Amino acid sequence: MRELTVGKNDAGQxxxxxxxxxxxLLPPALLQKYIRLKRIKVNGARAQRDQRLxxxxxxxxxxxxxxxxxxxxxxxxxxLFKPTLDIVYEDENLMLLxxxxxxVVHADETEKVNTLINHIQAYLYQKKEWNxxxxxxxxxxxxxxxxxxxxxxxxxxxxxxxxxxINEKIRDREIDKRYLCITLGAPKPAAGEVECWLLKDxxxxxxxxxxRPIPGGKTAVTRYRTLQRRGELSLLEVELLTGRTHQIRxxxxxxxxxxxxxxxxxxxxxxxxxxxxxxxxxxxQLTFDFSTDAGILxxxxxxxxxxxxxxxxxxxFGD
Numbered sequence: 001m002r003e004l005t006v007g008k009n010d011a012g013q014x015x016x017x018x019x020x021x022x023x024x025l026l027p028p029a030l031l032q033k034y035i036r037l038k039r040i041k042v043n044g045a046r047a048q049r050d051q052r053l054x055x056x057x058x059x060x061x062x063x064x065x066x067x068x069x070x071x072x073x074x075x076x077x078x079x080l081f082k083p084t085l086d087i088v089y090e091d092e093n094l095m096l097l098x099x100x101x102x103x104v105v106h107a108d109e110t111e112k113v114n115t116l117i118n119h120i121q122a123y124l125y126q127k128k129e130w131n132x133x134x135x136x137x138x139x140x141x142x143x144x145x146x147x148x149x150x151x152x153x154x155x156x157x158x159x160x161x162x163x164x165x166i167n168e169k170i171r172d173r174e175i176d177k178r179y180l181c182i183t184l185g186a187p188k189p190a191a192g193e194v195e196c197w198l199l200k201d202x203x204x205x206x207x208x209x210x211x212r213p214i215p216g217g218k219t220a221v222t223r224y225r226t227l228q229r230r231g232e233l234s235l236l237e238v239e240l241l242t243g244r245t246h247q248i249r250x251x252x253x254x255x256x257x258x259x260x261x262x263x264x265x266x267x268x269x270x271x272x273x274x275x276x277x278x279x280x281x282x283x284x285q286l287t288f289d290f291s292t293d294a295g296i297l298x299x300x301x302x303x304x305x306x307x308x309x310x311x312x313x314x315x316x317f318g319d
Contacts (some may be wrong), residue, residue, distance in 0.1 A: 027081035151284025183257035191225035
């Protein structure tokens with residue numbers, strides 16, 4: 001329990017507004033709940049949220065210590081009262097989440113609170129599986145990332161050993177990730193493997209495709225097969241043999257078949273025709289294709305997971 005004393009400059013404020021200003025990490029909905037549950041009292045007595053405070057009033061706050069911290073990027077998950085996650089699979093070591101398009105995985109210059117990692121941490125905190133005050137070093141972490149406007153499966157590690165193993169398996173290509181995408185036009189041949197080199201422009205946040213080694217360029221190998229065609233649209237399954245920034249988007253555009261909705265590498269006129277503002281790209285399937293020992297994750301060997309629905313597939317190839 002902690003106490004706050006109302007000073008001269010704060011006199012006359014409503015209880016809920018005073019506490020909200022004093023504890024910016026405490027979500028408004030949780031604040032109201034704590035007042036109802038008498039976990040926030042005034043002068044030792046039950047209080048109402050709209051009660052006007054007087055100079056010298058003493059508030060008793062039966063609230064977790066972490067809510068008294070100063071807001072920082074690493075504790076913003078506390079402000080999420082109702083974390084929203086689409087859980088594909090969960091056990092004591094990891095979670096597989098279906099990230100929706102438009103959601104950033106980590107905080108950036110445009111979003112600090114509503115991120116996938118914050119929702120994960122808020123979820124585990126509220127389940128009492130994790131608390132930042134319990135750990136000396138580890139924080140639940142993502143093992144792979146997906147662009148803001150791409151949807152699909154993301155792996156989250158609940159402990160340090162899982163994070164180490166998954167990162168090792170991704171590096172050694174023992175985790176098979178498959179993507180679905182819709183392209184404008186049909187690749188020729190209908191199935192194949194493409195090797196190129198990608199050079200990233202940090203200022204433009206874009207990559208250029210080269211067909212020969214180039215200083216600073218990274219090898220990108222992409223395997224694809226056409227599943228369906230409908231008019232000028234093609235539905236492809238893509239496998240990444242390397243994991244480079246914008247690899248699928250840039251490679252398909254270089255093949256003359258940009259992704260539907262891709263504003264960076266695609267066809268603006270066609271995108272407007274279909275009213276698509278996000279690239280039609282989804283990491284829809286993941287298989288733990290372990291070929292070496294997986295330690296505490298050995299039970300996942302050979303298991304495959306898939307999202308229930310890929311919205312753009314249903315929209316354009318649903319019948």
